[in-house]
Amino acid sequence: MKLETTYRANNYPIIVEHQALDHLHQYINHYQDIVLFVDAQVNQIWHETIDFITSEHDAYKFIIPSGETTKTLSFYEETIELLLSKQLTRNTCLISIGGGATGDFTGFLAATLLRGVDFIQVPTTILAHDSSVGGKVGINSKHGKNLIGAFHRPKAVIYDLNFLKTLPYSEILSGYAEVYKHALLNGPSSVTNIEAHYSNEKTLKHLTDIEYYLYKGIETKLNIIVQDEKESNIRKFLNLGHTFGHAVEYQFKIPHGHAVMLGIIFQFIVSNLTLDTNYDINHYTSYLKALNYPFDVVQKFNFESLYQLMLKDKKNDQDGVQMVLLEEIGKATVQHISKATLVQAFDIFITYFEK
Amino acid sequence: MKLETTYRANNYPIIVEHQALDHLHQYINHYQDIVLFVDAQVNQIWHETIDFITSEHDAYKFIIPSGETTKTLSFYEETIELLLSKQLTRNTCLISIGGGATGDFTGFLAATLLRGVDFIQVPTTILAHDSSVGGKVGINSKHGKNLIGAFHRPKAVIYDLNFLKTLPYSEILSGYAEVYKHALLNGPSSVTNIEAHYSNEKTLKHLTDIEYYLYKGIETKLNIIVQDEKESNIRKFLNLGHTFGHAVEYQFKIPHGHAVMLGIIFQFIVSNLTLDTNYDINHYTSYLKALNYPFDVVQKFNFESLYQLMLKDKKNDQDGVQMVLLEEIGKATVQHISKATLVQAFDIFITYFEK
CATH class of the missing domain: 1.20.1090.10 (Dehydroquinate synthase-like - alpha domain)
Structure with missing residues (x-):
């Protein structure tokens, strides 16, 4: 099933189905550089699927810690400097594969890298059906959650329901x-x-x-x-x-x-x-x-x-x-x-x- | 003299004249919180004018180092955490009073604080006639200048030419x-x-x-x-x-x-x-x-x-x-x-x- 936003411009599709990942290719094949940010737990279970995407698109793959621990300014600093060391151009797409925290973090990187590059959300949890849609991205401050962030729309949300099969209760x-x-x-x-x-x-x-x-x-x-x-x-x-x-x-x-x-x-x-x-x-x-x-x-x-x-x-x-x-x-x-x-x-x- | 952007929406005025600061009041009197970021050198010369604004609007005033030295991730982290400690709401306006670096830095804070708050540019140099217009904001990476940033339009550019009188050659x-x-x-x-x-x-x-x-x-x-x-x-x-x-x-x-x-x-x-x-x-x-x-x-x-x-x-x-x-x-x-x-x-x- 496919939904689509209805803003005046810059709309994006939201594909919700088993095997939705099959559609990813068409949304990313025109980028010069692709960088995957993958939740460590997700990678453990789904590394074959993810490594296939990585090699097919000659992408970089960053495995990042699960959950909110990634959403700190210090990890943001470390990661964006690492990204910038790769001499990426604006023709880059970051892809978040994970739950809400992975998406928030990757989205904030995309919002601020070279004044903004494209990103795609690949939510792997039920929770992320919510956070992956709507363009809210951000990290946490020591004063509270999501206090540092931006509005930055994804280019697509690819919601492959196969990921949900392995979720703990x-x-x-x-x-x-x-x-x-x-x-x-x-x-x-x-x-x-x-x-x-x-x-x-x-x-x-x-x-x-x-x-x-x-x-x-x-x-x-x-x-x-x-x-x-x-x-x-x-x-x-x-x-x-x-x-x-x-x-x-x-x-x-x-x-x-x-x-x-x-x-x-x-x-x-x-x-x-x-x-x-x-x-x-x-x-x-x-x-x-x-x-x-x-x-x-x-x-x-x-x-x-x-x-x-x-x-x-x-x-x-x-x-x-x-x-x-x-x-x-x-x-x-x-x-x-x-x-x-x-x-x-x-x-x-x-x-x-x-x- | 007053110019105005001509985007489809969210336009902003650019006031270029001696005593332009007299117009500042009308653009900021509806905010709950006002935070001034003032270049240290500018503050040294113009502190009376600036302190008048600060007290008139019960604003916070942050004096920040001159030039590009402010535009680091570590100073950004320190400053945004300090801002967030003040329990600001989204009804906040940041005002940059300084050159291009002050504007770039303040603008990036505004772009990312609580997913974006308003900001006003008060350029004090000739160089900033350029950087204060157009919404490019950002900080430097160890890999290059302005590589971390966003597009975030100011609410107004108040260009008081009196500031130019004290510029070194x-x-x-x-x-x-x-x-x-x-x-x-x-x-x-x-x-x-x-x-x-x-x-x-x-x-x-x-x-x-x-x-x-x-x-x-x-x-x-x-x-x-x-x-x-x-x-x-x-x-x-x-x-x-x-x-x-x-x-x-x-x-x-x-x-x-x-x-x-x-x-x-x-x-x-x-x-x-x-x-x-x-x-x-x-x-x-x-x-x-x-x-x-x-x-x-x-x-x-x-x-x-x-x-x-x-x-x-x-x-x-x-x-x-x-x-x-x-x-x-x-x-x-x-x-x-x-x-x-x-x-x-x-x-x-x-x-x-x-x-």
């Missing part, structure tokens, strides 16, 4: 948070449908029909980002669950989606406190427990340190913390939330995770 | 190279006119009517960049003199414009060797000597090391070094130049600077 859970978030942004029937389809660990683990839900998720995202690429307005909705989630992820170094799911719960509580909503928090926590999300980390939470991290969220303005809330399922809004309300929500939140 | 010479380059790109009458107007050191030092020539230079540049912002085509013409010039500048750390003037001479020689031209090289070297450009550095030139640096030029492609040449005054072209031709041109070049 923890990674499936992390990715599923964004799929679920897209359903929450879509509407009540999407949520009912997906909760029924993936009702527990066993069904989610098998990823039956995941193509459909990934496709729907990407479509939901595309509808938003083509209207507001630079996140001045409705693109903020995609941060549902992320204000609290990023703080948790940053402090406790847990997988992105695990943290976002906690952020989604937190947001429902804040909605109940500040909007005219009456979400059944038990329903959502029970669902996440049925999927077997590991939430032991909640025992370590301390409001003040999470609050300090929430203050650094990019959505904030002069009036303090802004949070995406659901007025109703399928209808998001961005609201300023006072510290007092956040404290109150936090106290309620932890009661749902007491042992 | 060496800096005037550096800036004049780009003014002269713009005349070469414009046509024969522009060149005849400017050579007559600034015929020697004495006349250039006084900068009589410099407004007119700066305005003309910016206009020449604007006509090109609105057609080709990302330098895939005619924007390359603006690199006239820069292939050789950047190599010289990078190796010998001489002022940008001094190196570009040498690059312009070099380009004339290459044109004579490869195109159907017959430039009088003596005319140009005599003119530069009349202006008192310090060209002692030429004695230290070694072809091979300069060639290695030229190979890293961003304009290059798979076929090697590309150079902007003048088919005739006012008519530029980009050509591949073989190593053999470059050697030959180099041998001719140095004869013009023998003692």
